[in-house]
Amino acid sequence: MVETQEDTICFMNLAIEQARLALDSLEVPVGCVIVEDHTVIASGRNRTTETRNATRHAEMEAIDMLLEHWQKDGLSREEVASKFSRCTLYVTCEPCIMCAAALSIIGIKEVYYGCANDKFGGCGSILSLHMNSSEKLTSGVSKKKGFKCTRGVMASEAIDLLRSFYEQGNPNAGRVNTVFTLIQPQSLTESQCKGSKQFDTSCRGAVMKNVTCLRSY
Numbered sequence: 001m002v003e004t005q006e007d008t009i010c011f012m013n014l015a016i017e018q019a020r021l022a023l024d025s026l027e028v029p030v031g032c033v034i035v036e037d038h039t040v041i042a043s044g045r046n047r048t049t050e051t052r053n054a055t056r057h058a059e060m061e062a063i064d065m066l067l068e069h070w071q072k073d074g075l076s077r078e079e080v081a082s083k084f085s086r087c088t089l090y091v092t093c094e095p096c097i098m099c100a101a102a103l104s105i106i107g108i109k110e111v112y113y114g115c116a117n118d119k120f121g122g123c124g125s126i127l128s129l130h131m132n133s134s135e136k137l138t139s140g141v142s143k144k145k146g147f148k149c150t151r152g153v154m155a156s157e158a159i160d161l162l163r164s165f166y167e168q169g170n171p172n173a174g175r176v177n178t179v180f181t182l183i184q185p186q187s188l189t190e191s192q193c194k195g196s197k198q199f200d201t202s203c204r205g206a207v208m209k210n211v212t213c214l215r216s217y
Helices: 004-022 058-072 075-083 099-106 155-168 196-202 204-208
Strands: 030-038 039-045 087-093 110-117 148-150
Touching: 004 030, 004 039, 004 058, 004 087, 004 110, 030 058, 058 075, 058 087, 058 099, 075 099, 087 155, 099 148, 110 155
Parallel strands: 087 110, 110 148
Antiparallel strands: 030 039, 030 087
16 A cells, blocks of 8 residues: 555655654654554654663664564564565754664664754765665675655654753763754755765664764764
8 A cells, every 4th residue: 555645744754753752751752663563563662861872863762672572473584574674764953973874774664753863863965875785784684775755745844853952961971062954845866965975984884883873862
């Protein structure tokens, strides 16, 4: 079933709700949902302060929720890969370099996001990891796969939440000035992207070593 614009807004609204939960918990307000066959199968919000783990971004929370669930169901690696290839992510802010690389590795089908992250975005703002496709990174590690990416969905709502957080001051950490941009909805094409060849040097370590992602969380 093809998703309509109304479906896109509906699912992004659910991601916005997750971002509001993060804001209520004094976290940077970013939220997401993962959809398969018109059904939300996972959700996530930023939990870096709560967990004291700088990698616990909304996207990673949702991905890990699914991996844990599918592992309990006894799905094989091939079955998990097949499931992810049918999934769409809706997230309020452009995935950072770490999260975009993870989405590429798991083989997500499509991503919709709200506002751009001009300092650390991995889906067109800094790197264009959604454009990458290559052989295995290292022995036993899945290939990187490109995925369709549409930006600017409910961007103003996403920016309003981020503005609310930073205007009140981040009570949990030293403040880092991060730029979030309001952009019109559009799919990213190769001509609009830059830096995709930097993946192996700039991103592989962040994904494989689980280092802190630079989204100023």
